[in-house]
Amino acid sequence: MALITISGYPSSGKTTRANQIFNFLQIKLQNPEYQGPNLKVVLLSDDSLDIPRAAYDDSKLEKAARGALFTAIQRLIARDTLLIVDSLNYIKGFRYQVYCAAREMKLRVCTVYVVATPDLCREWNSKRGDGHDYDPDTIDNLIMRYEEPSSMVRWDSPLLTVMWEDADIPGPQIWEAVTLGSIKPPNSGTLSAAKAPTDALHVLEQITASMVSAILAERSASQLETLVSLTLPGSIKLQLTLPSRHITLSELQRFKRQFITVHKKAITLGTTEKGAVDWEENNIAHKFATYLEDHLRA
Template sequence: MALITIAGFPSSGKSTRARQIQAALETRLNDDGPKFRVLLLSDHSLHILPSAYDHSALEKPARGTLFAAVQRFLATDTILILDSLNYIKGFRYQLYCAVREMKLRTCTVYIVAPPDLCRQWNSHRENGSLTDLHSLDNLLVRFEEPSSMVRWDTPLFTVAWDDPQIPDSQIWDAITKGNVKPPNSGTLAVAKAPVDALQTLERTSTAMVSAVLSASQSGGGPTVVPVGTDGVEVIVRLPSRHLTLSELQRVKRQFVTVHKKAITLGTTERGAVDWSEESVAKKFAEYMADCIT
């Protein structure tokens, strides 16, 4: 259904606000809303220690664990709350793209607290959840503040440390009534060609060369050419002159080279490739018409 990304300084009260949001959403769902589940993911629930943010070598796999968990639990029947630092805008953009790929809604909740207050609250934590003072100061400096001016942070809700309430009504509207943005073309899955696509491409183009060479003996203009043994026929526009085997072979090599990319890399006709014998024959006829005059 939606992803709610919590962002803020270490020890700024993010977990407290995340639990408040979870409780408010569950109350709405129990009262009169559709029956979805509300799931809270956090560094704690995923066993990511504060020390993971001490060094980049440890932080990268920690973010990988967070992202993998988000991908695993994103669903049309789930409101997912991600309670973590989420302090890097590139990581928030990565989450945004994952949500768009699933055609779900998203919003960001920015928990604001003064750095001195974060240091004070951190000092009162137990050892297992205590952030090293040097790491805390480092994270405060590196924090990339969410902005309502960029699409991956919007809609953005800012909650100050001394706000008595959370904007649960606005968050509810954002995740239930907000616009669902279509997937980015870069995230769309590419349709895979069948396992025999290369053989069909080579066999059909070879058959087309033989058929066209034979048909060209009868003159130019639109000509019906039979291809293969399944009764497939294709209309080919032949030039008025006689075609030679060498030029048809050259056209065939170029055609096969271009369309191999669609099979191996998915770079041609993304998501709409038809590798049937008839389709390949028609494509070859169109390609040949452009190459031979």
């Protein structure tokens, strides 16, 4: 249904805001006046994944932590879920990656930017008594590297900002974003290619061979009629227009081999037509008929 990305400096109060959002959404969904789909709210965080703050002390450990977080996001995003991601999310490339994952699932998105001054973050970090504090050098490094969200880029929009002195979150705006916001279509660059079935080459060979035989038989019986009706195994019926001249078996076989060669690439690598290849027998027959009409006319 929706993905809410929390972003902000380390120790800026992101978890507090994430819990406020979680509670607000729960109350909205349990309200008797709510008549929408049956949804659940899930809060995902570094803590829920047992990612220690020390993971951000080392670039390799941090990369592994981000990988674990992204894997969890992919596992939890769903059409019946309002997923809140409470983590640093300080790299715009990672936010874009999360945004693309949400688009693939056709989910609404929302970014909540939790703002606190660097000095406040350092102060709050030093006073933490829960064992989740950052090393002083690490927090300085993370603040320096932080890439601020922007409402001008699509992966951070809509962007809602919560200042450190705000007592509460902008609940109504978040609710509107996750229930009424626009759903962006999947990015074509992130879509996986549709793979052909395992018997696609066999079906391709069988259908085209049957058509070659049927065309020769019909042409022999119809005395060079241009409009030919074919009936193939599997109750496949189609018509194609042929030139009013003699057509040889070798000519048809050549075009059959060319047609199969073109489609072999789609079989081995996935579709080369962005999802347009349909491997159903009837559609293969009609595509080969069109191919023959175009090439025999030449």
